[in-house]
Amino acid sequence: MSPTRYPRVMQALHWLTVLAVVLLFPVGYVMARIEFGSPLKTPLFRLHAFLGYAVLIMTVLRLYYKFRAPQPAPPAEVRGARLALYRLVHALLYVGLLLMGLSGPSVFLQSGVGLSPWVDPGALNFKVPAAALHVNFKYALLALIGVHIVGVVSYQVAKGDVLSRMGLGRGR
């Protein structure tokens, strides 16, 4: 029989990723817009790189456990077209996290500054292709997260408990 919840380690990685992504968006938005010379510019870039690397590592770990540890079957009542959408959105969320987590460091590499998060933003070239990918793909990731949250909340309200599968609450 398949388990009724995700493994604890995957639950922890899910919520730590949510926390990091919730910080990455405003930090990324602000750091890219405040002027060079502001005392906040460099610390925000370094915080962003640090959190972004953390998301990248956590995503790789989640995928490792996904294929290594027994996974719960899809929630009851998720069938047909809804099941296809459920699978697609989950897969694309992983792809989105990987693409954002890899395109960020690619900006560093294409700018020739190495991979260290202790970066000097003045040395970065924001016209490299990876920067365009990183800056534009954020919309796709945001849209996926939006669809994901609507799916989870609507299931929780209308169909039954799904949050306990990710460690929130004891289930009903």
Ligand code: HEM
């Ligand atoms: C999943 C992880 C990540 C997310 C969700 C994310 C998100 C963002 C967002 C929302 C922006 C602001 C874009 C804008 O509106 O101008 C941004 C910019 C940026 N991020 Fe990330 N980021 C992630 C990982 C990383 C990593 C790991 C690095 C580097 C180690 C990085 C480096 C950068 C750089 C250099 C910019 C400025 C790009 C530009 O202005 O052209 N990011 N990121």
Ligand code: HEM
């Ligand atoms: C940054 C935002 C988020 C990202 C990137 C994200 C990502 C993911 C991914 C990739 C999965 C699939 C896990 C797997 O099957 O391996 C998942 C599942 C799940 N997420 Fe999120 N999530 C986010 C926000 C949230 C929020 C805010 C909630 C709660 C409202 C939530 C609740 C859940 C639940 C309950 C599941 C398990 C669904 C099931 O039963 O299969 N997530 N999430």
